[in-house]
Amino acid sequence: MNVAKISSRQFTWLTISITLATPVLILPEMIIYYARQNAWLALLLGTLATLAGVMLNLALARKFPGQSIVQYAQILLGPWLGKLIGMLYALAFLYLTGVCLNIIAQIIEISLLPETPLWTFILGLSLFAVYSAWLGIEPIARANDLLLPPNLLIAGSILLLALPHGKLYQGLPVTQLNLTAILKGAFPPAACLSEIFFILMLAPSLNKPEELKSATLKGLLFSSFFLTFVTQAFLFVLGVYRASIYLFPALRLSEELMFLDIFERFESLILTLWILLNALKLSVFTYLYALTAAQTFNRKSYKGFLLPALLFLPVLALIPRNLAEILQVWLNTISFKLVLPAVFLFLPGLLLMIAKVKHHV
Amino acid sequence: MFKRIFSLMLIPLLLNLSGCWNRIEPENYAWLTWVGLDSAAGGKIKVTMVLTPPLSPVPTGAAPPEKLLTISSATGDMIFDAVREINAHVPKRLFWPYLHAVIIGEDLARAGVEQHLDVLFRNIRVRKNAWVFITRGSVEPIFKVDPQIETNPGVLIESLVKSEQQFLGKSRVLRLKDFQTELASPGRDPVVSALGIWDTDKKQILPPGAEVPPKSELALDGSAVFRTDKLVGWLSPEESQFYLLAKGEMKTGLIPIPHPDNPQNLAGIEIVGNSAKFKAKLASGEPQAQIKIKIKGKLGDQWLNAPALKTEEPNEDPEFYRKLGEGLEKKIKAGVEELLAKSQTDFDADILGVGDYIMNRYPNDWDIVADNWREYYKKTVFDVEVKVDITSPNIMHSRPPVIEDPE
Numbered sequence: 001m002n003v004a005k006i007s008s009r010q011f012t013w014l015t016i017s018i019t020l021a022t023p024v025l026i027l028p029e030m031i032i033y034y035a036r037q038n039a040w041l042a043l044l045l046g047t048l049a050t051l052a053g054v055m056l057n058l059a060l061a062r063k064f065p066g067q068s069i070v071q072y073a074q075i076l077l078g079p080w081l082g083k084l085i086g087m088l089y090a091l092a093f094l095y096l097t098g099v100c101l102n103i104i105a106q107i108i109e110i111s112l113l114p115e116t117p118l119w120t121f122i123l124g125l126s127l128f129a130v131y132s133a134w135l136g137i138e139p140i141a142r143a144n145d146l147l148l149p150p151n152l153l154i155a156g157s158i159l160l161l162a163l164p165h166g167k168l169y170q171g172l173p174v175t176q177l178n179l180t181a182i183l184k185g186a187f188p189p190a191a192c193l194s195e196i197f198f199i200l201m202l203a204p205s206l207n208k209p210e211e212l213k214s215a216t217l218k219g220l221l222f223s224s225f226f227l228t229f230v231t232q233a234f235l236f237v238l239g240v241y242r243a244s245i246y247l248f249p250a251l252r253l254s255e256e257l258m259f260l261d262i263f264e265r266f267e268s269l270i271l272t273l274w275i276l277l278n279a280l281k282l283s284v285f286t287y288l289y290a291l292t293a294a295q296t297f298n299r300k301s302y303k304g305f306l307l308p309a310l311l312f313l314p315v316l317a318l319i320p321r322n323l324a325e326i327l328q329v330w331l332n333t334i335s336f337k338l339v340l341p342a343v344f345l346f347l348p349g350l351l352l353m354i355a356k357v358k359h360h361v
Numbered sequence: 362m363f364k365r366i367f368s369l370m371l372i373p374l375l376l377n378l379s380g381c382w383n384r385i386e387p388e389n390y391a392w393l394t395w396v397g398l399d400s401a402a403g404g405k406i407k408v409t410m411v412l413t414p415p416l417s418p419v420p421t422g423a424a425p426p427e428k429l430l431t432i433s434s435a436t437g438d439m440i441f442d443a444v445r446e447i448n449a450h451v452p453k454r455l456f457w458p459y460l461h462a463v464i465i466g467e468d469l470a471r472a473g474v475e476q477h478l479d480v481l482f483r484n485i486r487v488r489k490n491a492w493v494f495i496t497r498g499s500v501e502p503i504f505k506v507d508p509q510i511e512t513n514p515g516v517l518i519e520s521l522v523k524s525e526q527q528f529l530g531k532s533r534v535l536r537l538k539d540f541q542t543e544l545a546s547p548g549r550d551p552v553v554s555a556l557g558i559w560d561t562d563k564k565q566i567l568p569p570g571a572e573v574p575p576k577s578e579l580a581l582d583g584s585a586v587f588r589t590d591k592l593v594g595w596l597s598p599e600e601s602q603f604y605l606l607a608k609g610e611m612k613t614g615l616i617p618i619p620h621p622d623n624p625q626n627l628a629g630i631e632i633v634g635n636s637a638k639f640k641a642k643l644a645s646g647e648p649q650a651q652i653k654i655k656i657k658g659k660l661g662d663q664w665l666n667a668p669a670l671k672t673e674e675p676n677e678d679p680e681f682y683r684k685l686g687e688g689l690e691k692k693i694k695a696g697v698e699e700l701l702a703k704s705q706t707d708f709d710a711d712i713l714g715v716g717d718y719i720m721n722r723y724p725n726d727w728d729i730v731a732d733n734w735r736e737y738y739k740k741t742v743f744d745v746e747v748k749v750d751i752t753s754p755n756i757m758h759s760r761p762p763v764i765e766d767p768e
Contacts, residue, residue, distance in 0.1 A: 037721065111485055169639075169721050176725035240721070241545040242538070256489050256538050264490060265458065 008211035010141040013148050014284060015196060015219025020226060021281040022100055023192040024155075025107065025248050025274055026327075028231040033244040035185030037174045039231045042182050046189030047224040053194055053344050054220060058213050060352045061203045069200040069348070070295040076354045085347060086296030089201065092343045093289035094309065096195065097282055098316030099335055101125055102326050104278050105317065111251055112271055119318060126313040128279055130306050133287035137205055140283045147280065151273045152226070158266055159233045162257045166236030189227065191336035196220055197344040201288045247323075250274075286313070387415040391431075391453035394515040397500035398477065399466035401436045406469070406477055408443035409434035409504055411514045412451065430514050432504050441480040457486040461518040463493050463537055464556060466500040467569070470585065470592035475544050482541050489538040492522055494556035495585035495592060498569025505573040506558055517579065525554075525581050530605055530614025530632065531598035532581040548716020548727070548734060550587050550708075552604060555595060557582035588710040596700075603696035607652055607713060607745070609637030615661055618692050621684035622670040622760075630689050630751070631661030641718040641741075643726040648741040650715045654693065656747065660685060660754035665761075672760040681759055686749035693747045701743050711738045 006014070028039070035042035064072040070089060074082030105121035132140055199216050206212055234243040234253060243249045254266040286309055287302075294302035320326040397409035412431045433451050437443030444455065463481065465474055481487050496503055511517040522534045532554040535543075543551035558567040559580035566582050567573065584596040584604065596604060605611040613632055620626035634657035641650040663669075672678075704712045711717075716734050720727040730737045 036724070169718055172722065174722055174724060176723055178724065239542050239546075242542055245545075251485075252489075255485075258490060264488075 005207040006137060006141040006205050008206060008208055008215040010145060011202070011206050011212075011215040012219040012222075013144050014141055014202070014280075015199070015216060016223050016226075017144050017148050017277055018198065018281045018284060019193055019196055019220060019223040021274075021277040022103060023189070023227060024230060024277075025250050026103065027188055027192055027227065028234050029244055029247060029249055030188040031185045031231055032235060032240060032249075033185070035182045036240050036244075037171060037235060038177060038182050039185065039235060040173065040228050041177075042185035043189050043224060043228045043231060045182065045186035046193065047220070049186065049190040050193040050196065050220065050224075051217075054196055054199075054216060056345065056352060057197060057200055057348050058216060060348050060355070061200060061212060063352075063355050065209045066204050068202075068204050068291070068295060069351070070292055072355075073351060076351055076358065083296050085351075086292055088347070089343060090289050090292040090296060090305075092339050093198075093201075093285050093292060094312060094316070095339060096335065097129065097285040097289065097309075098313055099326065099330050100278060100282060100285070101129075101313060101317035102320050103331070104275060104282075106323055106326060107248065108271070108275070110323070111248065112268065119314070122314050122317045125279060125282060126310060126317070129282035129286040129313070130310045132279075132283035133290055133309075134303055134306055137202070137284070137287055140280065140287065143283075144280050147276050151277055154273060155270065156229075158254055158257060158270065159230065161259055162237045162253050163233060165257070166233075167239070168236065170239040171232050171235035188332075188336070189224075191340055193220065193224065194340045194344040197340070197348070198284065198288055200348065201292055202284075385454060389454055390415050390456040391451055392456050392459045392515075394459060395462040395464060395504075395518065396460065396481075397434075397464040397466070397504060398440065398469055398474075399500045400469040400472060405436045405438060406440060406443055407434060407436045408440055408447065409500060410444075410447060410455075411504065412453075412455075413514060415456075430507075430512075439480065440477055444480075457484070458488050459515060460488040460491040461515045463491055464500050464503055465493070465495050467496060467498055467592065470495050470587070473590045475590035478541075478544075481537060487537075489536070489541075491537045492518060493535050493537055493540045493553050494581075495553050496556050496569075497582070497595070502558055502567065502571075502573045503556060503579065506577050506579055507575070508578055509576070510578060521579060521581060526612050528613060529581070530602055530611040531583065532601050533584045533596075533605060533608075533610070534581070543714075544587075544590050546714070546717045546720070547589075547731065548711060548718070548720045549714035550589065550710035550712055552596065552601075552712050553585050553587065555582045555585045556580075586704070586708045586710050586712060588708060593710060594708050599696070600700050600703075603693065603700045604712065606632075606635055606654055606656065606693055607637060607697045607700070609635055609639075609654065611635040616689060616692065617662075617664075618685075618688040620663065620665070620669070621681065621688055623667050625667035626669055627662075627664040627666075628660060628685060628688070629662035629664070630658040630685065630749075631755075632656055632658050633752070639713065639718060641715045641722075643719060643723065643730065646729075648715055648719065648730070648737050649744070650713070650718075650741055651744045652697070652713070652746065654697070654745070654747045656689070656693070656749045658686075658689065658749060658751050660751065660759055663759075670760055671763045672758065673763050675758065675762070677754070677759060682751040686751045689749045689751075690747040693749075694745050697745050697747075698743065701745075705739050705741065709735060709739070715741055 031039045031042050070086035073085040077085065101122055104125060105118050108121050109116065109118055203212050234249045237253055238249055242252065246252045250270055251267045254270040257266055258264050289309060290302040290305040293305040320330050391412040392415055393410055394413050395411040399407045401407040410433050412433060433447050435443045435446035437446050508517055511520055525532055525534055533552045534554045535551065540551055540553065543549050557580050558573060559578045560567050560574050561576040561578060562574060566580060583598045584601040585592055586594045586596060602611065602614055602616065611632060615629050615631050617627050617629045620628045636655045638653040641648060704710055715738065
């Protein structure tokens with residue numbers, strides 16, 4: 001099957017977009033809630049945990065250059081078990097897209113358009129995701145080239161503008177550490193960043209396979225650095241209480257930011273950028289779902305699997321009825337504790353062990 | 362051909378661009394500029410609002426409406442409840458993003474405000490950058506004022522605050538978001554600006570409960586001190602000055618001191634810059650706080666009633682600057698220490714946030730003192746250090762020249 005090619009820089013930028021997209025709005029509050037001023041340490045620990053997992057994924061990908069996990073799972077485990085793993089991955093991609101879709105729709109509804117029904121956002125975004133997946137990974141990567149730099153620039157400058165309003169002592173690291181709280185705070189970032197498992201499917205699209213490792217690590221480290229910057233900025237500006245009581249501190253900060261005493265309420269800007277970034281993430285995940293499904297069933301083209309996605313994505317995203325359900329059940333429990341550990345650590349670890357036993361080069 | 366038909370089919374999509382799902386035209390809004398909160402009979406809460414018809418931000422040629430200040434009020438169990446009651450007689454959509462002032466009455470403030478304010482913090486439409494004020498007595502008279510100098514209520518509050526910050530420095534103006542932070546922290550008690558009414562004819566601040574005269578203006582009148590979320594006392598304008606200096610929040614202000622050359626005369630020092638470094642820690646079970654206040658000032662005014670020194674040469678005397686600075690240092694140090702002592706004995710309120718600092722910097726130490734913080738605060742030892750830098754005597758020499766009598 002002919003796979004489209006992207007350069008290693010595009011690969012890095014895609015990694016940044018995907019690992020930053022959803023977490024940047026919902027993660028800081030979760031970390032600060034537990035780790036308080038030591039949020040940076042929690043993020044550091046979370047990143048280290050993710051780095052260990054990524055090294056595992058990279059070791060596996062290096063053993064089978066030019067192939068995706070679905071393809072070498074079938075080599076290692078035989079066609080039947082391999083296809084089962086492929087289906088698991090396809091479902092995982094579909095599930096994560098659905099969760100992300102619902103979170104975006106709910107956040108728009110809560111903070112921007114409270115009277116608009118949820119299905120309008122969900123339907124629109126699923127159409128967008130499926131259409132861009134239809135075009136392939138190359139256009140998505142090019143769109144990402146256009147969107148990511150202004151996105152980071154504007155978000156970064158808003159944070160920098162807000163910093164003078166902060167108080168230093170609210171965010172300085174403290175020496176009296178509470179280790180259990182930090183470990184609790186390290187779990188959400190580790191779980192969120194482990195969405196980077198998508199490299200197992202996207203690795204064959206890289207035009208220079210030998211740069212896979214550096215491209216992935218660069219992306220991951222940048223995302224983690226940016227998240228740390230964002231979280232600490234929230235602590236400096238909002239303080240522990242306000243940064244942990246509001247669901248989306250980023251929106252709070254950008255709404256209250258006052259620039260030249262005239263400009264206020266930048267939250268629509270931040271939200272727009274965030275939606276754009278998430279639209280890219282949705283597109284990549286939808287594309288990867290279709291690609292995984294196509295490789296599992298040995299189809300020539302992945303496009304046939306996109307039409308069912310157009311049907312299932314909105315249905316999936318409309319099941320969670322409220323914010324508590326999506327955050328506690330779908331995200332914290334199923335995504336963080338079941339799906340992501342399985343596809344990021346357990347299955348790749350298993351395959352790596354089998355590959356070692358079977359002496360694959 | 363197919364492409365042409367397809368592009369024709371795209372034209373109806375343009376209809377989407379005309380507006381959103383449920384757009385609301387400006388004339389359907391009533392802009393909310395002030396909200397007054399007061400307690401009512403039966404444990405209820407009374408909400409009073411100043412509503413303004415939408416004004417165009419650009420000159421349209423049309424005359425602005427005669428009356429910019431329309432008042433509505435209603436009571437309810439909660440604020441939101443009362444706000445919805447207002448909609449019973451205001452057939453417009455209340456528009457919160459232009460909120461400028463939240464004014465809280467004394468009775469409500471004394472009973473505790475935090476439980477009532479939730480809707481203001483929770484609702485995304487409410488502007489968190491609005492200013493918070495406390496009134497002596499009921500909020501009712503505030504809404505009876507018919508301001509003459511600035512008629513637009515939104516602009517009025519902003520200019521009141523701005524002039525406070527730029528010229529006066531005698532009241533601690535606080536935004537709603539900062540009020541929320543300070544209410545929530547167990548180690549800090551808010552100090553909030555007090556709003557009063559200036560009687561233009563009698564030239565004084567109207568005492569609480571008095572009838573509002575026809576000629577009156579809004580005025581800031583010192584600050585209100587809270588303990589947790591309950592009002593416990595007031596700071597006079599001078600005490601508020603010391604509070605602001607200790608917080609490093611004063612932008613400008615004038616402080617008169619005895620003249621260094623002759624204590625019968627007065628020298629007014631205009632403060633042009635103020636910063637304060639605050640540090641607190643728990644040393645052998647007792648809280649210690651260190652405040653380093655830095656001030657930049659200019660000689661703003663000399664009141665030479667008694668005979669004063671004159672200069673024979675056109676020199677500026679550095680020693681005179683140093684003495685001026687010392688005089689101000691002494692006054693501010695005494696004032697801040699007195700204020701802090703008062704906060705420990707009279708108010709029993711941690712106005713500078715010693716506990717908050719310890720909670721943020723030394724969480725484990727805070728766990729020890731948290732339950733009994735009030736007692737610990739009374740024992741806190743403050744170390745106040747003031748450093749004044751007099752930069753210039755403005756555009757005149759600091760001492761007048763000797764002019765020979767032409768005989």
